[in-house]
Amino acid sequence: MADIRNNFVGIKSPNPFWLASAPPTDKAYNVIRAFQAGWGGVVWKTLGEEGPPVVNVNGPRYGAIWGADRRLLGLNNIELITDRELQTNLREIKQVKQDWPDRAVVVSLMVPCVEESWKAILPVVEETGADGIELNFGCPHGMSERGMGSAVGQVPEYIEMVVRWCKANTRMPVITKLTPNITDIRKPARAAHAGGTDAVSLINTINSITGVDLDSFAPQPTIDGKGSHGGYCGPAVKPIAMNMVAEIARDAETRGLPISGIGGITTWRDAAEFMALGAGNVQVCTAAMTYGFKIVQEMIAGLENWMDEKGHASLADIVGRATPNVTDWQYLNLNYVAKAHIDQDACIKCGRCHIACEDTSHQAITAMVDGVRHFEVIEAECVGCNLCVNVCPVEGCITMEPLAVGAMDERTGKPVSPVYANWTTHPNNPMAKAAAE
Ligand SMILES: Cc1cc2nc3c(=O)[nH]c(=O)nc-3n(C[C@H](O)[C@H](O)[C@H](O)COP(=O)(O)O)c2cc1C
Ligand code: SF4
Ligand code: SF4
Numbered sequence: 001m002a003d004i005r006n007n008f009v010g011i012k013s014p015n016p017f018w019l020a021s022a023p024p025t026d027k028a029y030n031v032i033r034a035f036q037a038g039w040g041g042v043v044w045k046t047l048g049e050e051g052p053p054v055v056n057v058n059g060p061r062y063g064a065i066w067g068a069d070r071r072l073l074g075l076n077n078i079e080l081i082t083d084r085e086l087q088t089n090l091r092e093i094k095q096v097k098q099d100w101p102d103r104a105v106v107v108s109l110m111v112p113c114v115e116e117s118w119k120a121i122l123p124v125v126e127e128t129g130a131d132g133i134e135l136n137f138g139c140p141h142g143m144s145e146r147g148m149g150s151a152v153g154q155v156p157e158y159i160e161m162v163v164r165w166c167k168a169n170t171r172m173p174v175i176t177k178l179t180p181n182i183t184d185i186r187k188p189a190r191a192a193h194a195g196g197t198d199a200v201s202l203i204n205t206i207n208s209i210t211g212v213d214l215d216s217f218a219p220q221p222t223i224d225g226k227g228s229h230g231g232y233c234g235p236a237v238k239p240i241a242m243n244m245v246a247e248i249a250r251d252a253e254t255r256g257l258p259i260s261g262i263g264g265i266t267t268w269r270d271a272a273e274f275m276a277l278g279a280g281n282v283q284v285c286t287a288a289m290t291y292g293f294k295i296v297q298e299m300i301a302g303l304e305n306w307m308d309e310k311g312h313a314s315l316a317d318i319v320g321r322a323t324p325n326v327t328d329w330q331y332l333n334l335n336y337v338a339k340a341h342i343d344q345d346a347c348i349k350c351g352r353c354h355i356a357c358e359d360t361s362h363q364a365i366t367a368m369v370d371g372v373r374h375f376e377v378i379e380a381e382c383v384g385c386n387l388c389v390n391v392c393p394v395e396g397c398i399t400m401e402p403l404a405v406g407a408m409d410e411r412t413g414k415p416v417s418p419v420y421a422n423w424t425t426h427p428n429n430p431m432a433k434a435a436a437e
Pocket of ligand 2: 339340356357361362363364365377381382383384385386387388389
């Protein structure tokens with residue numbers, strides 16, 4: 001059986017599945033239920049500084065988008081950090097850690113961007129016996145208006161400064177949680193690295209408005225006729241999160257920096273993909289909020305089964321395995337040729353591939369052949385774009401088949417070259433031409 005025990009910056013957990021800082025980790029009651037269900041660790045709902053806690057709205061704090069089957073695809077929230085007393089949280093964290101010593105208990109923190117505030121909170125968190133801290137530089141609403149959360153996460157200099165303060169004032173491992181509401185994720189990651197962070201975690205939520213009520217003309221979720229942007233998460237954000245994880249994993253300045261992957265993870269496969277791109281473990285929020293804590297059992301069993309099937313003995317065998325295969329567009333092999341192929345037995349003759357290719361691609365799929373409704377790829381026109389695969393409602397019905405080296409590409413009239421050739425040396429590339437002259 002594959003060994004899925006996780007050691008993330010020295011924090012050990014029986015599996016790589018942690019709950020992200022959010023409502024699932026808001027209090028001992030939830031965390032205990034999560035541990036009973038099998039979660040390897042939690043990042044406790046973000047704590048603020050001593051004093052009166054923040055207040056949340058008293059109406060809808062969530063918005064969503066759904067697929068055609070009403071499956072939740074994206075969740076938006078306008079919730080703030082914990083609205084419970086600091087001392088209550090600290091007491092519960094201490095007790096939970098004592099009772100569950102084999103699970104990871106990391107505490108998320110967000111206090112004003114002054115050294116005194118960080119110096120004050122770090123020892124009291126350390127005293128709970130927590131395994132580490134996560135710096136919340138990500139919340140994109142409410143807290144950011146008060147100069148915290150993403151207001152810090154969007155300024156690399158601030159990130160570096162706060163990480164330095166934390167590293168100087170605690171012995172706990174520091175995980176810096178990044179906001180995706182930024183143009184180039186490598187900049188905040190580099191800043192956290194420069195400040196001495198032990199790891200980064202990402203992504204926090206994305207600025208969003210999920211809907212507008214067309215009777216009241218108010219954004220949703222609506223509070224007394226008004227709405228504000230919230231933070232977007234769930235399956236819809238996974239591609240954005242994975243790209244950001246890969247960007248950090250392959251950046252020369254941050255290569256090797258441990259990453260905790262977050263964003264839309266719902267299944268073991270999602271988790272494995274994040275880890276393959278360089279995440280040392282993963283955190284989950286929306287999936288637990290949608291399906292409950294027991295989904296972790298599916299994740300554990302699925303990951304173990306897949307690893308057994310593929311002969312991966314431990315997580316080290318998969319973490320970062322896909323990172324070297326992420327490259328810039330300019331290095332893709334322009335001599336690689338693939339063509340769409342339709343499995344006639346699987347085809348239900350709905351015509352979607354034809355209309356997509358006919359109207360918006362390369363007019364490479366028939367609709368009628370000899371007066372009969374028939375969908376077939378015209379190889380001489382197909383550019384291998386993959387659009388038909390993506391719009392076909394029958395999974396596996398259309399596949400992309402690479403042409404073998406030497407085979408004739410009927411579209412170009414040339415055989416497939418064995419030579420790898422990319423844009424950097426292509427004759428149409430003005431830069432390459434200039435360099436050659
Ligand atoms: C209702 C809600 C509250 C959240 N509160 C926090 C928070 O207090 N601190 C934090 O770092 N992230 C917070 N998050 C962000 C999550 O930890 C996580 O980064 C994000 O939801 C992406 O993961 P997911 O797609 O699995 O949900 C919150 C998310 C939701 C949905
Ligand atoms: S791969 Fe693109 S060009 Fe080829 S048949 Fe499909 S949609 Fe048309
Ligand atoms: S979209 Fe798929 S099922 Fe529909 S006609 Fe094309 S190949 Fe057949």
